[in-house]
Amino acid sequence: MKIIIHGGFFSESDQSTEVKTAKQDALKEIIEKSYSYLKDNSAEETVVYAVSLLEDDELFNAGTGSQIQSDGKIRMSASLMNGQTQKFSGVINIQNIKNPIEVAKILKNEDDRVLGGNGANQYAAEKGFEQYSTETQKRREEYEEKLKNGGKGTVGCVAIDKDGNLAAATSTGGKGFEIVGRISDSATVAGNYANTFCAVSCTGVGEDIVSNATAAKIVTRVTDGLSLKKAFDKTFAELKEINGFAGAIAIDRDGNIFHQDSEPTMVFASFDGSELEVFE
Known part of the structure; x- marks a missing residue:
């Protein structure tokens, strides 16, 4: 297991040492809770659980604390993929939902996923699902001052369970100030993809990740x-050719964990039951 x-990217230029420490502490707590959950649950259930915890923490740009778009509204996206069933489910530009990943989870049982x-929203x-405002005072202040330093705050989780099953889940509040739609x-599948060989979740600039088909490429190559x-x-290397900005986390079927970013510093944590690694 x-x-x-x-939890996206951390920039020394626009975030304080206090915020960095807070994110490190939050990731440690969330990954330890999620690993304990993984002991008695499947990889699919665990990635949803972990991402929901990340969505609930306003330090991260997903769920509560999501970025505000150009029209002053918040729209969020999330997806889930089970490596064994090869089912991908997700929501795009959903509003006023506390945990978009939970909606993605129940969609896996639908024909239209x-x-x-x-x-x-209607589904x-x-x-x-109850109506819930994910806006925070900090995000409103950023919007009103038209700060443009967001766009790299997606959250995600990849897990392998005791039976060797892989799953990936990803959730985002967007990049902030984007065009509506x-x-x-x-x-x-560019940002969140899994099969029986590998599972990947990405963060960064969405347009670059889609142009590079990052998650799907990694899984296919493995x-x-x-x-x-x-x-x-x-x-x-292909991402670099288009000057892309992205980070990715992954686990393969042998339990190898890997992460990489095109620029520093992706916010991440990994745990195998004994060794805990957190971004620095």
Whole structure:
């Protein structure tokens, strides 16, 4: 059993040492809780659990604390993929939901498994999800002052359970101040992908991740026989060719954990039951 989570990027230029420490502490607490949960639950259930904890922490740009778009509203996206069943489910630009990843979870049982905008909102309401404001004072202040230093705050989790099953989940509040209708990578296979060989969750600039098909490329290359490291090396070399900004976390079927970012510093933590690693 192994697990790795990410919480976007940290920039020394626009965030304080106090915020950095707070994020490190939060990731430690969340990954330890999630690993304990993994002991008695599947990889799929665990990645949803971990991402929901990240969504609930306003330090991260997903769920509570999501970025505000150009029209002053918050729209969020999230997705889930089970490596064994090969089912991908997600919501795009959903509003006023505390945990978008939970909506993605129940969508996996539907024939239509990716919903966007009003359709996603209506589906969540029909399934009993309560209306919830994810706006925080900090995000409102950023919006009002038109600060443009967001866009790299997606959260995600990849896990392998005791039976060797892999799963990945990703959630985002967007990049902030985006054009209404913009779709991020988080609810696409470019940003969140898994099969029986490997599972990957990405963060960074969604347009770059989609252009590079980052998560799907890494998983496909591992499936075709490359090591996890070589799959990352090749995919991130291609990302560099388009001056892409991204980070990714992954676990392969042998339990190897890997993470990489195109620029410092991706916020992440990994745990295998004995060794805990947290970004510095």
